[in-house]
Amino acid sequence: MGVFLLSRHATAAETVERQLPQERSCILFCSGKSADDKGVLAVDTIFWISAGHEWLRPSEPPRRYSQDVENHTDLWKFHLKFGGHDHAGKYTYEAALYPQADCRYSRLPLDENGHRAQAPLTSLSADLQARIKSKRHGKHPVLLSGTDLSLILKLVDDGTAVAVVGGIVPTDDTLTRERDREGAGCTSCPLETRKPRGHTASRSSPGHRR
Numbered sequence: 001m002g003v004f005l006l007s008r009h010a011t012a013a014e015t016v017e018r019q020l021p022q023e024r025s026c027i028l029f030c031s032g033k034s035a036d037d038k039g040v041l042a043v044d045t046i047f048w049i050s051a052g053h054e055w056l057r058p059s060e061p062p063r064r065y066s067q068d069v070e071n072h073t074d075l076w077k078f079h080l081k082f083g084g085h086d087h088a089g090k091y092t093y094e095a096a097l098y099p100q101a102d103c104r105y106s107r108l109p110l111d112e113n114g115h116r117a118q119a120p121l122t123s124l125s126a127d128l129q130a131r132i133k134s135k136r137h138g139k140h141p142v143l144l145s146g147t148d149l150s151l152i153l154k155l156v157d158d159g160t161a162v163a164v165v166g167g168i169v170p171t172d173d174t175l176t177r178e179r180d181r182e183g184a185g186c187t188s189c190p191l192e193t194r195k196p197r198g199h200t201a202s203r204s205s206p207g208h209r210r
Contacts, residue, residue, distance in 0.1 A: 007149035058084030108164035119155035
């Protein structure tokens with residue numbers, strides 16, 4: 001199970017009943033197993049939202065993606081075609097990407113060994129630890145305050161050697177065929193580029209979440 005942490009940027013038009021992420025909200029996708037077994041937040045994706053789009057029906061994506069559906073792009077292959085099946089088909093969020101965004105850009109934080117950057121749960125307040133523990137299973141969001149988010153991001157950034165901010169096009173034919181067959185998470189997909197702390201590299205895009 002995953003840990004799903006959400007810092008929601010509120011707008012004047014929002015009500016208590018409408019708890020959907022908005023532009024400039026941030027979602028942290030973390031490993032529930034690492035939280036259970038190691039007592040750490042192993043962050044898979046730091047996802048800053050640039051825009052959100054409501055689906056027309058569970059099996060009908062927003063019209064802005066009509067060309068992706070028609071051309072069977074990666075966005076269709078790995079996300080849109082599963083609407084109404086593997087996910088409810090309600091909303092699609094687009095990531096704020098580097099360098100178009102300021103410091104609020106989406107990225108995959110990796111440590112010096114190419115593993116997910118981590119933040120010890122014991123570094124968080126007792127209240128936040130309890131909230132995370134209560135929502136650790138079932139993919140229920142843990143709502144974060146701005147202070148909570150800033151602390152977690154600092155801890156994760158301190159342990160980040162490489163920030164993956166975009167996509168690298170593989171040139172190996174075997175890898176390309178495996179990726180097309182299995183998706184971006186294929187077992188042979190290596191860390192393509194690694195740079196020292198403070199620089200950014202690209203491997204795969206954090207561009208959309210459902």
